[in-house]
Amino acid sequence: MSIQTECFNFCKQIWKLSYRAEVIALIHSLGQRSGFGELMQNFVGHQFLTPLYIHYNQSDFIDNTSGIRLPTVLHQLSEKELSFLLKCHFLLNFINEQCVQKIVEKFPELKPSLNPYERFMSLDVSNFSINDCIDPRMIQPLVESFHKHEACQKILNEIPEDLVRLNANVLPENIKILFGGLFNSIREMPSWVRDIPEKNTNEYWAYCLIRCAVCINSILRNINQLIYQAFLREQLVVFNEDNIIYIGKHQSNFVCEDVELTIQAQEETIPCLPFDIVLMKYTSGKNEVKTFANIISLRFSIGIGNQGMTQGFDLRVVDESLNPYPALVSTSR
Structure with a gap:
């Protein structure tokens, strides 16, 4: 395994x-x-x-x-x-x-x-x-x-x-x-x-x-x-279509893959910090994404209108050996 x-x-x-x-x-x-x-x-x-x-x-x-x-x-x-x-x-x-x-x-x-x-x-x-x-x-x-x-x-x-x-x-x-x-x-x-x-x-x-x-x-x-x-x-923190409100940059270089997400902060959201491992589940184009990732950085912002507090995350994907590289x-x- x-x-x-x-x-x-x-x-x-x-x-x-x-x-x-x-x-x-x-x-x-x-x-x-x-x-x-x-x-x-x-x-x-x-x-x-x-x-x-x-x-x-x-x-x-x-x-x-x-x-x-x-x-x-x-x-x-x-x-x-x-x-x-x-x-x-x-x-x-x-x-x-x-x-x-x-x-x-x-x-x-x-x-x-x-x-x-x-x-x-x-x-x-x-x-x-x-x-x-x-x-x-x-x-x-x-x-x-x-x-x-x-x-x-x-x-x-x-x-x-x-x-x-x-x-x-x-x-x-x-x-x-x-x-x-x-x-x-x-x-x-x-x-x-x-x-x-x-x-x-x-x-x-x-x-x-x-x-x-x-x-x-x-x-x-x-x-x-x-x-x-x-x-x-x-349980791990899960970023999915229930809480993701924006998928930003999705970029790769010759060693790693990074994803930028913004989620709607909710009362029941489990607190997380840089280096935590989370699960991402969402649809990107025709592809179903389900993968684990490290939190590289996070930030809070006040939303406009009914959006409320949001959290932005920079994430680094890890493979099945938990290797980000x-x-x-x-x-x-």
Whole structure:
């Protein structure tokens, strides 16, 4: 089965966890606390690591180096609250590590470039084991599906070992440049990102390695995000013909596909933030569109007449492996 299918199957196991209700209450409570709520909305995309990062770096935020106006003292997390957050973060990071384990065993140098949590913040979670969080057998189908992904297979079986080690040190910076280009404009990317080198040269394999690492990192980010959303609710936000009032730009480049939508904001609309994964279902011309996507950005506006409040979204489509950049691998064949 696809990574997407196995991830959704795993999310159903999250719904059954005995401690899930306490996690929901905790995240909701943090969002209501003065200072904490504002910061959580400004540091999205890191799941349970976001409140932990805020907690352990309070002095930076209170000194206003973040540029966000905050109270003099942020609410301290209790030991029980910290334990819940660390436990949930341990679960997500454990899945990441299991997914990249085969690659890291062969190329330890690549670990910081593959796991999205690796370079953000290091936490001591040695007090936890996976059995404290979930039956580890529930994770295996997702991990096995991930190992079969084209990007993993290419690094393990095709890219020369000496090239991997030669490029390991520069990989994080190259990935940062590539991510920056993907989120802005293809014209902003350097030529070594856009142009495919001659096959089977050192430059070609370095090109493949960078692209595979970006895909692996991106897929893991989306796996983490879907599981995080499963902790908080049992349904995805759906954009369909019941709430879409305008379909704007629908554009693709050689690596990704972006869609611009405006919806009618309704009382029952589930709140969502950048990096959340949503389902889009609508008709475009003669085509029925049904696909999942990441929220890249959102904005609110006051409608005219009876239109009321509207929300605009910039979305990035993900494929059945939860990869927003599938062409990065396919163009490196």
